[in-house]
Amino acid sequence: MSEQRSKVDTTSWQGFTTRAVHAGYDPDPLTGAVNVPIYASSTFAQDGVGGLRGGFEYARTGNPTRAALEANLAAIESGTFGRAFASGMAATDCLLRAALRPGDHLVIPNDAYGGTFRLIDKVFSQWGIEYTVAPVSDVDAVRAAIQPNTKLVWIETPTNPLLNIGDIEALAEVTHAGGAKLVVDNTFASPYLQQPLLLGADVVLHSTTKYIGGHSDVVGGALITDDEELDTAFAFLQNGAGAVPGPFDSYLTLRGIKTLGLRMDRHSDNAEKLVELLVAHPKIEKVIYPGLADHPSHAVAAKQMTRFGGMISVLVKGGKEGAHELCSKTEVFILAESLGGVESLIEHPAAMTHASTEGSPLEVPVNLVRLSVGIEDSADLLGDIEQALG
DSSP: OTTOOOBOOOSSOOOHHHHHHHTTOOOOTTTOOSSOOOOOOSBOOBSSTTOBSTTOSBTTTOOHHHHHHHHHHHHHTTOSEEEEESSHHHHHHHHHHHHOOTTOEEEEETTOOHHHHHIIIIIGGGGTOEEEEEOTTOHHHHHHHOOTTEEEEEEESSOTTTOOOOOHHHHHHHHHHTTOEEEEEOTTTHHHHOOGGGGTOSEEEEETTTTTTOSSSOOOEEEEESOHHHHHHHHHHHHHHOOOOOHHHHHHHHHHHHTHHHHHHHHHHHHHHHHHHHHTOTTEEEEEOTTSTTSTTHHHHHHHOSSOOSEEEEEETTHHHHHHHHHHHOSSSEEOSOOOSSSOEEEOTTTTTTGGGTTSTTOOOTTEEEEEOOSSOHHHHHHHHHHHHO
């Protein structure tokens, strides 16, 4: 059963939201149910020894609700194979173990997500894995970081939390020339705004907890690829290590995907209005948003993204105290980790999501505040930030 695949034909439906709503599941032939059932079963009856009904035997290995989610994930990322995991970090761990062996090397962003950095720096380094950091926005720097033993170039674009942009197409060319594979963490953009596999990436990773689930009510992760050999390795570890989502988690994630396109447009609308306010505010030192013309990689973002998303980072005047003050005074924006939900969130990366990078080359500015702009009424969001800034 570890070889079971969620393989889909992504060519028949051109529209993203059509795929998001329908891919992976047809109405139940017995009842006509239009929503995928929650198959709350840990095991499945067999018709004789080895005679599997529908290919399922044990829920860690495969579950019909999860299979529907995996097919849907592949479809919305324009990929061939999808694998779902219990968290984004579980997906990260699976990918690293599938692709790397002791003595191998990978390149990671110089402002990578703190959890990714922690796993590589504190865990995989103990097993002889080497890494080099490089800015994703500098193709030449990434090229220079690739070594003879480099197996992966790992990028986020936009990055978390500094919203740097990597040119996926150019980085894929450089990575492949160096004999490595390109991994794109597409969590911040979502499949609706960016399609890395179509730009040459080998693997797309998601924390589906974020925009894909979209409602702050389920934790999950995903790996999507066109590479059958890699997918075979993912499948083995997914089953062997067992960090899989349960059927209810899979159902919730599928439910979130159906409105992904609608939500991303609203997130982007609200973020653009908020950026206008922040750019003009005297208490803000700098606004970091790929949609701004003065963003160093604005042209690249405009080339490979359909819109610029709902994430904004700002440098607040007054240092750490100024950042803390802003975070403590919002009322609509909730002070919390995570991102990508329907509700707006605010956080201080240096003390929260990226605390593990302190003292490392990935340390973030102490006056940095990250905003995950939700889908509330824009007037309320603007008013909240105005009153919080005083």
